[in-house]
Amino acid sequence: MIIQKDKLFALLEKLKSGGKRIIAPTKRENILLFSEIGSTDEIIQDYINTRLSLKGFFLPRSEPILEFRIHQKNVEYTTVLEENIKPTVVFGVRPCDAGSLPIMDKVYTWDYIDEYWVKRRESTIIIAVSCLDCDEACFCTSLGLDPGSTKGSDILLTPVGNDTFLVEIASDKGKKLVEDNAELFAEGDADKDSILAPVRQKLGKKFDLSSIQPWLQENFFHKFWEQNTLYCIGCGVCTFVCPTCHCFDIVDEGTVSGGKRMKLWDACQFRTFTIHASGHNPRARQDERHRQRIEHKFNYYPKKFGDTLCVGCGRCVRYCPVDLSILRILTMISQLSQTGSQTSRAEEK
Amino acid sequence: MNYKEITEKIRERARELLATKKVGVIIGWAQGSTPQKTHPVFITNPDDVEQLVWNKFCYNNLSEYLNRQEIRAYGRMGIISKGCDNKAIVGLLQEFQIEEKDIYIIGVVCEGMGEPEPLDKCRFCDVHTPVLYDELIGEQVDIQPEEGHFADVEKIEQMSREERWEFWQKEFEKCIRCYACRQVCPLCHCRRCIVDKNQPQWIDLSSHPRGNFAWNFIRAFHLAGRCIECGECERACPMNIPLMLINKKLIKDVQELYEYRAGYDPKAVPPISTWREADDESFII
Ligand code: SF4
Ligand code: SF4
Ligand code: SF4
Ligand code: SF4
Ligand code: SF4
Numbered sequence: 001m002i003i004q005k006d007k008l009f010a011l012l013e014k015l016k017s018g019g020k021r022i023i024a025p026t027k028r029e030n031i032l033l034f035s036e037i038g039s040t041d042e043i044i045q046d047y048i049n050t051r052l053s054l055k056g057f058f059l060p061r062s063e064p065i066l067e068f069r070i071h072q073k074n075v076e077y078t079t080v081l082e083e084n085i086k087p088t089v090v091f092g093v094r095p096c097d098a099g100s101l102p103i104m105d106k107v108y109t110w111d112y113i114d115e116y117w118v119k120r121r122e123s124t125i126i127i128a129v130s131c132l133d134c135d136e137a138c139f140c141t142s143l144g145l146d147p148g149s150t151k152g153s154d155i156l157l158t159p160v161g162n163d164t165f166l167v168e169i170a171s172d173k174g175k176k177l178v179e180d181n182a183e184l185f186a187e188g189d190a191d192k193d194s195i196l197a198p199v200r201q202k203l204g205k206k207f208d209l210s211s212i213q214p215w216l217q218e219n220f221f222h223k224f225w226e227q228n229t230l231y232c233i234g235c236g237v238c239t240f241v242c243p244t245c246h247c248f249d250i251v252d253e254g255t256v257s258g259g260k261r262m263k264l265w266d267a268c269q270f271r272t273f274t275i276h277a278s279g280h281n282p283r284a285r286q287d288e289r290h291r292q293r294i295e296h297k298f299n300y301y302p303k304k305f306g307d308t309l310c311v312g313c314g315r316c317v318r319y320c321p322v323d324l325s326i327l328r329i330l331t332m333i334s335q336l337s338q339t340g341s342q343t344s345r346a347e348e349k
Numbered sequence: 350m351n352y353k354e355i356t357e358k359i360r361e362r363a364r365e366l367l368a369t370k371k372v373g374v375i376i377g378w379a380q381g382s383t384p385q386k387t388h389p390v391f392i393t394n395p396d397d398v399e400q401l402v403w404n405k406f407c408y409n410n411l412s413e414y415l416n417r418q419e420i421r422a423y424g425r426m427g428i429i430s431k432g433c434d435n436k437a438i439v440g441l442l443q444e445f446q447i448e449e450k451d452i453y454i455i456g457v458v459c460e461g462m463g464e465p466e467p468l469d470k471c472r473f474c475d476v477h478t479p480v481l482y483d484e485l486i487g488e489q490v491d492i493q494p495e496e497g498h499f500a501d502v503e504k505i506e507q508m509s510r511e512e513r514w515e516f517w518q519k520e521f522e523k524c525i526r527c528y529a530c531r532q533v534c535p536l537c538h539c540r541r542c543i544v545d546k547n548q549p550q551w552i553d554l555s556s557h558p559r560g561n562f563a564w565n566f567i568r569a570f571h572l573a574g575r576c577i578e579c580g581e582c583e584r585a586c587p588m589n590i591p592l593m594l595i596n597k598k599l600i601k602d603v604q605e606l607y608e609y610r611a612g613y614d615p616k617a618v619p620p621i622s623t624w625r626e627a628d629d630e631s632f633i634i
Contacts, residue, residue: 029519029523029589031523033523061526062555136383230391231388231390235532236527236528237529237587239527251554251555253555264554265526272545285419286419321409321584322388322389323381323388325381327382
């Protein structure tokens with residue numbers, strides 16, 4: 001099945017007039033961001049990827065979860081949720097970012113069901129677009145993903161030239177969308193593999209994923225961390241641009257008479273992330289905090305959920321202010337594990 | 350001296366300083382993940398000095414690390430320092446954050462960072478040769494700063510109040526509160542930043558307009574008369590917020606009001622830390 005670009009944009013306009021919020025890559029003050037569009041003219045189509053991932057549409061940077069009022073000794077509160085859930089279509093999602101959604105679903109549903117996440121996921125349709133180009137920070141293929149993978153998408157479009165997209169239906173939601181708008185789609189086929197061959201070649205395979213977790217399990221105390229991650233400055237860039245980082249903080253803001261309880265992005269790289277009320281900080285050093293980032297993504301999460309907490313989108317590599325590249329860290333670990341260089345606990349610094 | 354020769358010289362001096370135990374660590378730049386990047390590196394073993402590089406991409410202001418406990422634990426800190434980074438060391442000395450005995454400065458003459466275009470700050474740089482050093486690598490260069498240092502600030506000053514409001518509202522709306530601007534700043538050295546103080550919570554942590562305005566202004570205000578214009582905050586900002594416009598406005602005001610520019614003289618008393626009875630207080634309501 002195929003769809004022409006004008007038909008595709010007509011579909012988005014139709015969904016929009018049907019009451020859905022349409023999110024797509026747009027230019028906002030000189031950077032490329034997913035944002036709600038007023039018209040399909042705003043959509044940017046020539047891009048490697050957006051500055052921020054789409055996670056903010058499911059887990060906003062900050063949002064109220066309840067409002068409270070205080071009268072003398074009484075506290076009244078109302079929860080805030082339903083009005084924040086809007087039927088949404090996200091267009092132009094890259095396969096890496098789409099792939100992050102099922103990874104995040106596991107975190108938000110394994111024990112406590114996070115309604116905010118789940119309801120937004122249910123009310124959102126993901127229309128992904130395969131990548132025909134990448135940059136040196138991209139490494140999806142090293143994680144078992146692909147510039148044309150359908151993981152996490154409802155529909156995947158692959159540009160096949162002449163303003164035409166190959167259409168792959170990847171979920172029931174996607175199937176329904178196509179059925180409901182069948183008149184916009186057409187019969188047709190294209191050789192996806194040959195279209196994606198150049199970008200796949202450019203991506204290559206940058207490290208051996210299977211070597212990472214065993215090394216991490218053995219080398220919590222390796223001097224590697226001090227040698228290669230201490231220059232991390234402990235900001236929130238890598239965490240906040242990351243589609244799979246999911247930690248949040250809860251804070252109250254307001255006055256003596258009332259206010260809001262806010263849910264905010266948080267980052268394990270912040271010094272305050274683990275500080276106890278006593279003042280003790282179990283991750284007192286920045287290399288320990290950075291080790292947490294790598295261990296969580298490539299050891300703890302895989303152990304618990306059997307997948308990796310990274311999709312290789314490369315954002316953290318591109319935007320780290322001190323060029324502490326996770327890709328470089330993983331490549332080094334992969335090499336170390338081959339040479340068998342390990343320091344035991346006893347040899348630790 | 351060209352970049353290669355300076356790199357060699359830096360390595361030679363680092364090796365010597367580490368081998369003779371004059372310093373416990375050398376803070377420098379190493380080859381980054383792409384040819385257009387470098388990353389900070391801490392060398393403690395004379396055999397590792399080959400990692401050190403000097404090229405057009407030594408962006409990071411390494412002075413940021415002088416105040417970090419983990420780095421101080423290595424002993425006396427040898428730091429490779431270009432002129433703008435160097436001004437931050439002046440600030441840290443003035444504010445009693447470090448003592449001269451804790452550091453050994455290898456100044457490097459810098460012709461400017463960035464390629465093909467130099468960084469904005471380098472066009473107006475008047476410290477191609479650092480102010481403060483124990484030894485200097487490179488030959489003095491005669492590069493005059495360009496005219497129009499504050500042209501971008503003047504453009505904002507000429508806007509109407511409404512236009513300015515709209516301009517900053519759009520920019521600050523993007524702020525995701527990652528605090529990279531703070532973390533990267535050598536002079537944002539409070540152990541506990543005001544934004545991390547939560548009893549009471551002085552500044553809203555949310556990214557709504559009130560929270561973002563409060564954060565971005567408090568960050569800039571706390572750097573008034575202290576910011577040495579290294580531009581690192583703006584470079585680090587993942588959302589491309591033009592933070593230097595605010596910093597430069599403050600630099601311009603401090604220069605006009607107090608004839609003071611931060612980062613040039615470790616003996617000078619910064620206007621923010623001094624008071625005279627005769628000071629004009631008419632602005633206090
Ligand atoms: S790795 Fe880079 S982006 Fe992440 S916290 Fe450290 S300095 Fe910031
Ligand atoms: S860790 Fe980096 S590369 Fe992996 S998903 Fe997060 S931002 Fe992308
Ligand atoms: S501001 Fe001056 S010292 Fe700093 S990088 Fe530019 S030219 Fe070099
Ligand atoms: S505020 Fe920005 S420009 Fe000024 S010293 Fe800090 S990082 Fe450098
Ligand atoms: S670096 Fe930019 S986005 Fe991050 S807190 Fe500072 S101004 Fe906001």
